[in-house]
Amino acid sequence: MPALAADLAGLGRFAASLGSASWFAAVGQDLTAAERREGEDYLAALALNAGLAGVSDWRTAEKVTRDPNWNPAWWNAEEAARQALLARAREIWGEHGLLSALTRVTDEATRLTLGAASIAAARDGIADPALSRVAAGAATQAAYQAALALAAETGAAHPFQIKFRLFAAGRWPLGLVGDTFHLF
């Protein structure tokens, strides 16, 4: 078994770094070429054949996330990736140490993201506690997924690491509706 303290400490450092992410700071802005590439790489890494579209405001973002035609293939692909990573990470680190380290990450993300989402929404004239919590839930999930990818010793090209980079750069990947992936 690898040196537990040394490597799971990496997740501790990841948790500590969450405060420096630009949570939701760039939502609504035009996508840069680099962000488009990250989005396309994310979709390719999940083996999803979909186009990419930017979303310009919070209310449209809400509509996308509640769209009855949303495509669960994306959520299911993420869930399959999560299960695979969890199995691998458990094998490497054992249940207890892994869960403690992941909990540190989600606690920190939970603490940070609601305020950031609320401020970003307020900047656009939106005061909606439920929508801010939805955004915070998505961000916390992304932090958890990225931590799991780190614990399972994946590379930077893993979809969860790409997705987290998008969040850290101030974006919110909203999901797949039909064959279009929406990035806020």
Add this chain to the structure above:
Amino acid sequence: MTDTTKPDTAKLQIKTVEELKSQPEEYRTACEKLVISHAINELYGARAFDEPAVALAPHPYAKWLTCRVAMEEYGHHVRFFELGREMGVEADRMIPEKTSKKPLSIFDYPLKTWEEFVAIKLLADLAEILQVEDLLHCTFHPLRNLARMTMPEERFHAQFGLDFGAELVKTPEGKARLQAAVNTVFPTMPNFFGGAKSRNNEIFRKWGIKLRTNEEMRDDYINRARDAAGKIGLTLPEVAVAAA
């Protein structure tokens, strides 16, 4: 033997965990019981209902909101757990799988559908609000402050039940499914408030830790639950009132 003399709760205001240590054993034990109960049940609730509900939620909005709610419930556990540790309660007494103390019977309910989860948020989180409300003027201030801190989130969780309930009842099929879930979930709720002649409740009130009897809370709960269900055109099964 228990001292039945009622203390002057207007004067009894325990501001810190340090002050608690010099209080009578009955008072300290009563505070511990409440903290342990909340620590266990908040964690158990998050595991039994909120986490599994993410998979049942109908769209990403509901999934992420449920993720957030699960984390908030887990956060409540952490706050009560930390207070318990400060009070000298052993960690194992506040973790469901390590203690012999049973969680509330509502958690035995095997969650199968999104409608059941919405009904649980609507009805069980309302019951939780009543329990936390009763601590808002608690003579043990660290517990009172914790209740005040968690209350806004508890209210949001009950509102979650109302909001998604309102979404479900827009179609006759959705309304029928939600009503069926309410009919299943509600009969377990009145027991949430404990027995009519609870010795624990008597002690809690004697020391000003809680304000109301179990029967008063249960009656209030049933009225408020009926109002909440009525707001979205649902009814409560009669059997639950009889069970109370």
